[in-house]
Amino acid sequence: MAELTNELLVQTLQEKFGDQLFDMHEPYGLVTVTTTRENIIPMLQALYDDAFLQFQFLTTLCGIHYPDSKGQELGVIYHLHSLVHNVRLRIKIFFSEDDAVVPTATNLYQTANWMERETFDFYGIRFEGHPNLIRILNVEEMEAFPMRKEFPLEDQTREDKINTFFGR
């Protein structure tokens, strides 16, 4: 079996999912691709089943919020790991805040269960088909999604706490 390098991985990905991928780059030696919400589960499945690539380990899954990029405010980032080749892959998807629904990966990876619950808890991203999508770390009565950028930790414009020296 040939050794899987980043160049080979990029080439294989382009052959397999050429038109579904965009913004492919390699920050700090980790191949990063962006795809669409519709393609993500078929893509994860194909990477999982591929006899050569064998991306069968979901290292982590997390949400991200870019309030300034209109129409693509929220994102989910998957870190996959091919333990056979010891190559990692990062896949990102972005979608609108108003329609924050993503198909679940729990059918592929059992471990996605709590990761998706955590992402839902903090970003309000609903994972369609998830067996038990409820809050995990925060209290159930909570209404906000606290990791979104509209909830700053400390209000910069507070006037009761002037601190000229430390700028916060």
Added chain:
Amino acid sequence: MELAKQNTQIVTPDSYMQELTTLNLGPTHPATHGIFQNILQMDGEKIVSGVPTIGYIHRAFEKIAERRNFYQITPLTDRMNYCSSPINNMGWWMTVEKLLGVTVPKRAEYIRVIVMELARIADHLICNSILGVDTGAFTGFLYVFQEREKIYEIYEEICGARLTTNMGRVGGMERDLSPVAIQKIRDFLRDFPKVMTEFETLFNRNRIFIDRVENVGPITAERALNYGFTGPNLRAAGVDYDVRVMNPYSSYQDFDFEIPVGTKGDTYDRFMVRNEEIWQSLRIIQQAMDNLPEGPFHADAPEFYLPPKQDVYRNMEALIYHFKIVMGEIDAPVGEVYHSVEGGNGELGFYLVSDGGRTPYRLHFRRPCFIYYQAYPEMVVGTQLSDAIVILSSMNVIAGELDA
């Protein structure tokens, strides 16, 4: 017993017909070693289903980190897996160094390896001795805690703190190993094997202990991988995945050590794998101490490494850099970086997205405890309550890391 096929569904409409008992194990229970709750459905002594509730000590570290500069994030990482905080600290510094492109000198890397392996020993000692306590053997716990105290004294000598160490800096350590610290590490290397042998003699072939832990809570390698297990729990199931070997960081490629693996992934295997890892860590520390290179203990990165205090008073550049670092005026490059280290419990990952500002735009911690604890219901179903306690402590779930 095939746990994989067990259904973890809790209450069914006719469950009252089966006369099940609901038992709240936790949130505060002496045997859970942390604040987390398990709502168990019991049929007599047998567990039918379990639902874990977590988040009791959630402190929103990922959110807090978005408003702190890189220096102020180490204290947060301390409080994740507080049994091995130096590993968390070093993992965080290595992530930042990767982002900033700082090369760490050999001596600093070796000192880091020594500290990290000491932390791993402390972490595994706690896990294994507490497992002994949960099965009713208090003696081993008392034996090894004497040695854990010595590890904490070494931390104290290196950084001044004991539990939440806040150790290291961008580019190396905050100070060199003092002669006292070196002496303490040498003493530890000399004395610890005796105690560890004693501990192993107490447990490894103890009939009562083996009866309590063998074939309790087994998990197959396939299920463990699917559940995202890493670290000793995965290796006990027979997968030799270790970040130190797969993606060597901090000069781990220089050392000669072995990765112990189990076969069944049961509680006994997890216990034995941790014991063997303690011996391997000792080997690594011994090699690092013997080959400790001379040279600087931190990188020459004045924009990120705090200058010595006496220079700040006398040297203009040092004063400027001191001011800029403390005020967080130095911008980081734009980029995203994932770095992982082999923590006490498995792959501890840091996913850092930087938008060029003084703070991370997004920081996500891959916390091994959080990820593998979700397999707990599957592992306890079909066992007895006393086994559930043993499985919990053999998985080494640390509440701080679970909830972050």
